[in-house]
Amino acid sequence: MSPFTRQRSQSIAALGEIKLINEIQRWLGTATPKAPAGIGDDCAILAGSPKDQLVTVDPVIYREHFDDTIPARGIGAKLFNRNLSDIAAMGGRPRAAVIALAMSKEVKIEWLRDFYRSLANIARRHRVPIVGGDIAHQPTGFTATMTLIGESSHQRTLTRQGAKAGDWIFTTGKLGGSRLNWHWKFTPRLAEGQWLASRPEVRAMMDISDGLAKDLISLQPKGTRAALSEQMIPVSRSADQMSKESNKPALFHALTDGEDYELLFVVNGRTKPEMLQQAWSRHFKLPLACIGRFLKAKAVSPFDDELDLSKYHGFEHLR
């Protein structure tokens, strides 16, 4: 039987990413544990003592994640940093990486050298050895898949679960317009993630990969709404620039563009946001913004500029 069909209704295109992942979980049944140990968080967690082990896997694929305009060293950096960002998102420390390449025989030696040299640079910078891998031929294209193994940096691992009604919503950095450059030039927020995991008031965390508006849903507790203040959203210069091309507001780009690779996290509602920001600024120059709260669905808004998030749809893969 061919794996492929031209009939859209019978293909995975008919499902879209979210339904497809639900189906996969159903097909796997008891072979996969529930999140966060299994599918559905930035990393899988292998429970350990005294430290949990973290595992994440992400690819870079020609014509999906990069094209001819980006240098080979940028592709290596993107591959490694995407995976580091997943470890950062759980407050972990990276330990070792393996890389599987599936590629056409027509890949340039020189291009591949630059790709590997950039991986080596990042491996040395973060002291994460590349301990193995696999090289295989595929009929066309270039698909590199990294699996990164890490461990919790403190006695706990921050997952996407744990937010409660009344909790504050924070994000690091500035958002939007990643497509211009940031998507292969970003810095994974490892030190920041580890520091946040050491703070007991931080309850849940993830990195922003599909756009704030979409990703926030993963943190949202049942029976609540995410009340975000428009003026508090940190809009990047790239989002402004994108806005000129797209004729959409820069805010739209900040809320829906993917690949920000910033940390999105939730803080106990009894904490004063300024206290966390003061402590943060003693360690980091990176901007930190409190952008809103999770509120009971019908609670009165504390913001006179609360965003209607239903207008903003984030990126969905495989649609």
Added chain:
Amino acid sequence: MSPFTRQRSQSIAALGEIKLINEIQRWLGTATPKAPAGIGDDCAILAGSPKDQLVTVDPVIYREHFDDTIPARGIGAKLFNRNLSDIAAMGGRPRAAVIALAMSKEVKIEWLRDFYRSLANIARRHRVPIVGGDIAHQPTGFTATMTLIGESSHQRTLTRQGAKAGDWIFTTGKLGGSRLNWHWKFTPRLAEGQWLASRPEVRAMMDISDGLAKDLISLQPKGTRAALSEQMIPVSRSADQMSKESNKPALFHALTDGEDYELLFVVNGRTKPEMLQQAWSRHFKLPLACIGRFLKAKAVSPFDDELDLSKYHGFEHLR
């Protein structure tokens, strides 16, 4: 810059697999440790106490590792079992798997369901949970990459290093003709690998993936030759069958066909081969053959039917 070139001399096709891996190790430099901790064995080893951790990664790729004649459940089984075989090759125990899919939007839902259900069956059989993964779009084809994490089952991990002049060479099972069926129907030799790791006379081990004649080179100590006795090579029925089609001897298929996924290992030369075989047969029904010895390069042959291995070239990827 495009990753691809039509000029063969500048492409990875000009290097072949062995040179390409050497180049990658050079490009990575200090970012990759030496084998067995790094590239060059069946699994990477992350040293741990009391147990080492093992990591392996292997893909299945449409039109490389399978075609339309093989059912989807066979592809899932092949993907999982290839990785299990790498853990078996070091005497380890599998612990958890992650899967990254890169695929066209035209993949059939039904096909993918059968693929995942077969993964789930194997996961349950071996009690290896599938803890996470990634799904990405690629312009054409289907590439599934599994990373499998394991641990040493005893206080030591068997690597490819450790053979000495005078040591016996053993293989499990029967060899050759895998392409007919075995390549997606094979059984990874997990229990056998763990048992062999418990035997102090076993010095080095690997699984046969590229054909006995080629793989044996990885175990061969410097300054020795592999003296194999022709009549001792366990030739499979499939090798006989292939022989009828190819007009080459069945022995040729047993020595050079890839994907046997049997264990090839080396035993202290002071051991009596019959003693190990007797102990083996109390645990396993699978055939075990002593096929030869590593001898000093110019030593007189103990066999009157010693094979001239220079006639047999194993499979090389990317040629």
